[in-house]
Amino acid sequence: MKKEIEYRRLKSSIVLSEKSSKYLYLGETGESYPDIELLPAIADFFGVSADSLLGIDRAKSEKEILAYIDKYDNGKYKGSEGALEFMKEAVVRYPSDFRILLRYMDALITDNYRSGDCLKNKKEILSIYDRIQNFCTNDRIRIQAKRALIYYYSELTDVENSGVTARDMYDLVDEMPGIRDTKERLLCHVEKDPENARLSCQKFIDSLLYHLDDTVSNYARPYLLYHREPTDEELREAIEAFELITGIQEKVYSDGNYGPSWKFAIYNYGYLGQYYHRIGNNSKAIENLRKCAELAKRFDTLPEVSERTALLFKGMKLNKQEDVDILLDTGLCRQMTHHMLDNYPLSDEFKAKPEFKEILDIMK
Numbered sequence: 001m002k003k004e005i006e007y008r009r010l011k012s013s014i015v016l017s018e019k020s021s022k023y024l025y026l027g028e029t030g031e032s033y034p035d036i037e038l039l040p041a042i043a044d045f046f047g048v049s050a051d052s053l054l055g056i057d058r059a060k061s062e063k064e065i066l067a068y069i070d071k072y073d074n075g076k077y078k079g080s081e082g083a084l085e086f087m088k089e090a091v092v093r094y095p096s097d098f099r100i101l102l103r104y105m106d107a108l109i110t111d112n113y114r115s116g117d118c119l120k121n122k123k124e125i126l127s128i129y130d131r132i133q134n135f136c137t138n139d140r141i142r143i144q145a146k147r148a149l150i151y152y153y154s155e156l157t158d159v160e161n162s163g164v165t166a167r168d169m170y171d172l173v174d175e176m177p178g179i180r181d182t183k184e185r186l187l188c189h190v191e192k193d194p195e196n197a198r199l200s201c202q203k204f205i206d207s208l209l210y211h212l213d214d215t216v217s218n219y220a221r222p223y224l225l226y227h228r229e230p231t232d233e234e235l236r237e238a239i240e241a242f243e244l245i246t247g248i249q250e251k252v253y254s255d256g257n258y259g260p261s262w263k264f265a266i267y268n269y270g271y272l273g274q275y276y277h278r279i280g281n282n283s284k285a286i287e288n289l290r291k292c293a294e295l296a297k298r299f300d301t302l303p304e305v306s307e308r309t310a311l312l313f314k315g316m317k318l319n320k321q322e323d324v325d326i327l328l329d330t331g332l333c334r335q336m337t338h339h340m341l342d343n344y345p346l347s348d349e350f351k352a353k354p355e356f357k358e359i360l361d362i363m364k
Contacts (some may be wrong), residue, residue, distance in 0.1 A: 010127040040047060047136050061093075064255075068087075068100060068103075069103065072087060084111045085101070088104070088107075099137040099141065101128050102141055105129060106147060109152050112152075118159050119162060122156075126149075129142050132145040133145065140183075146172055150173055202313055206260050206261070209249075209252060209261055213261050217267075217268070217271075220238040220241035221238055232279060239279075246265075246272070249261065249264075249265055255308060255310040257313075259313060261325055262299050265295055266295045269289070269295065270292040270340070273286070273288035273292060274345060276288060293305065296333045299320075300333050305319050334363075340359070
C-alpha cells in the first residue's frame with residue numbers, strides 16, 4: 001500500500017511538473033502517464049517490472065511481440081519505407097520490450113539514411129540507445145545496439161556539426177567483444193553433445209566465411225571509403241582479391257550452395273565483371289557477369305529450404321528466409337539486372353553486345 005501511494009505521488013509529480021514534458025496523454029479520458037523513457041527507472045525504484053506498471057501480461061503479449069520481430073527481421077519491413085511506422089506501432093504497444101526497442105532504433109537509423117539527413121532522428125536514437133544500455137540485462141541486445149550506434153557514428157563523423165567525433169566512434173568500438181568471445185566460437189569449445197558440437201563448428205565456419213567475404217570486399221575497395229574513383233592499379237588489386245575469395249568460395253561450397261554467403265557469392269562475380277570491363281578486358285567481364293547471373297537465377301529458384309552436401313556442411317539445411325541477408329521480395333535476378341543496367345559503370349557499347357543481352361536473358 002505504501003509503495004502504491006509513493007507511485008501515485010511520483011506519477012503525479014512527473015505529470016504535473018511544469019519543467020518536464022515527459023508524459024503522455026491517453027485518449028479522450030485525459031489520463032496522463034509518465035513518458036516511456038521514465039518507465040524503467042520507475043520500475044527499478046519500486047522493484048517491479050515496467051510491464052506491470054503498464055498492466056501488460058507478458059504471456060499474452062509474447063506472441064504478438066514475436067510477430068512484430070519476425071515481420072521486421074525477415075524482410076517484410078526491414079529496410080522498407082514502412083519500417084519506421086511499423087516499429088512505432090510496435091513501440092507504442094510494447095514500450096518496455098528491448099527487442100522491440102532495438103529494432104525501432106534500427107528503423108530510425110535507416111530512416112535517416114533514406115531521408116538523406118543523418119541528424120533527423122539523432123536525439124531519439126541516442127535516447128533509445130541509453131535506455132538499452134542502462135536498463136537491459138540481455139548482453140546480446142546491448143551489444144547489438146552498440147554495433148548499430150557504431151555504424152551510425154561512422155556516418156555522423158562526416159557530418160558538419162553532428163557533435164560526434166571519430167574518437168567517440170572508436171571508444172565504442174573498443175568496448176565491443178573480440179572474435180574469441182563470440183557465441184559461435186565458444187560453442188565450438190564447450191558444447192558437450194557430439195552432434196551439437198559438430199553443428200556448432202559448422203555454424204562458426206559459415207560465420208567466418210561470411211565475415212571473411214565482407215572484410216575482403218572492404219579491403220579490396222578502400223577508395224569507396226573516400227568517395228573517389230579507383231586507379232587502374234587499385235582495380236587490378238581489387239580483381240586479385242575478389243578472384244581469391246571466389247576461389248575459396250568455390251572450393252568450400254563445392255555443392256553450389258553458398259549458405260549465408262549467397263549474397264557475397266553473387267555480388268563478388270558482379271564486382272569482377274565490372275572491374276574487368278573498366279580495365280578493358282571485356283571477355284573476362286562477360287565471363288564473370290554471366291556467372292553472377294547464373295548464381296542469381298539459381299538462388300531465386302532454390303526451394304525455401306535446401307539440403308547442403310559440401311564437406312564442411314553435410315547435414316545442414318539452408319533456410320532462405322532466415323539464413324540469408326537478402327530482401328527476398330524483389331529477388332536476386334531483379335536486383336542484379338538493375339545493378340548491371342543502372343549501377344555498374346558499363347559502357348553503352350558493352351551493354352549493346354549480344355553476349356550482355358544473353359546475360360540479362362538468364363535472369364528473366
